[in-house]
Amino acid sequence: MAITREQIKAANKRGSAAIARGPVARAARYDARRALIVISLEGSCEFSFPTALAEGLTDAPRSKLKK
Numbered sequence: 001m002a003i004t005r006e007q008i009k010a011a012n013k014r015g016s017a018a019i020a021r022g023p024v025a026r027a028a029r030y031d032a033r034r035a036l037i038v039i040s041l042e043g044s045c046e047f048s049f050p051t052a053l054a055e056g057l058t059d060a061p062r063s064k065l066k067k
Contacts, residue, residue, distance in 0.1 A: 023047075030065035037065075 018024070023041040031038050036048040037057070051057040051065065 030062070032062055032066070 019042075023043070023045065025039050026042055027040045029038050029040075030036075030051075031048070034048075035051055037051060037054060038046055038048040040046050051060065057065065
């Protein structure tokens with residue numbers, strides 16, 4: 001199944017709209033020392049939150065969070 005030029009144009013348009021709506025995540029990591037999930041955003045900002053506030057991560061072992 002080949003991707004058409006129209007599909008590429010539409011995808012680029014959706015991507016541009018998503019970027020215009022707000023911050024875009026560049027990376028995510030687990031900070032074991034502070035027990036936080038840290039999300040790095042475009043523009044050198046970071047957003048972090050405790051694993052206890054994330055559904056499904058409250059009891060997750062550190063080895064799973066590091067991946």
